[in-house]
Amino acid sequence: MKTLVIVTHPSIETSIINKRWVEELHKYPEKYTVHELHKVYPDGNIDVGKEQQLIESHQNLVLQFPFYWFNCPPLLKQWLDEVFIHGWAFGSNGGNKLKNRKAALAVSAGIEKDDYSKEGKYRYTLENLLSPFETTLLYCHADYRSFFAFYGTENGTSASQLEKGVQDYLNFIDNM
Template sequence: MKTLVIVTHPSLETSLINKRWVEELKKYPEKYTVQELSKVYPDGNIDVEKEQKLVESHGNLVLQFPIYWFNCPPLLKKWLDDVFAYGWAYGSNGGDQLKNRKAALAVSAGIKKEDYSEEAKYRYTLEHLLSPFETTFLYCNADYRSFFAFYGTENAPSISEVDKSAQDYLTFVDNL
């Protein structure tokens, strides 16, 4: 089955990494469905039933976003709160729509990888900062497959670095 990629970026058109990743994914519509939340829901009013059906119609789920204040953009948090509802994503009466579904994250981080360590300025690894997403997927009995990251977007990466990351990203998604 195809992979659903939920992209949440408030200004994708000005993004370097996320925009390039989306361009690459869209070259293969037979493999990936790209759902750009900021484009589909500019007012933030999420059609929960539509989004749930979209998730149900795909095999794998990837959440793609830039790290904002060491978290996800607010629209993705709202999407998770609304779509991963009791009785659908979890719960004692049903709630198994994510059970065994492979799920992963794809994130772009402004700071360098070495800044994400216990000894560095910010004192936490990216793994640690993304652990609430992993825990959410585990709570919903999904098959969490880790994350793909591009570090250092603030350091003006070269076109070749960006292109390589796009290829590496597709490989990551294909190997879920």
């Protein structure tokens, strides 16, 4: 029941949240495979067959990324477009490789949680803004398990907040 975590962060070295999540995930190689797209594909040339095999060899899938400009990093969008193709991820001719596979999102959001509400600064919840990812996974008949979010990084994060977030993230993945 190993989980594949697709990490997409264009500058993971300067990240606080995503970098710390990756460090923690690496401590448990028996449970998680961490696959960092920017390290594997710095030129953006994705090996689709390799990516599909990697997904097929895991029971669970987590897409981890910083949420900025109300979306994911461009490399993750490219990865989704190229890997989740007709005939593999969906379609009547064997497109069922994601069917019933547990899938979830893990996002770091710089904005405070209250800003992601109908009454908040941006008028939409994070759930609303992440709905294209949910819809994509549901379209491919994956077992979508929602998302984990770490909010408020823009205003600084204390060591205790960070470590609580790490433990909450691991609990989320383990209970998908």
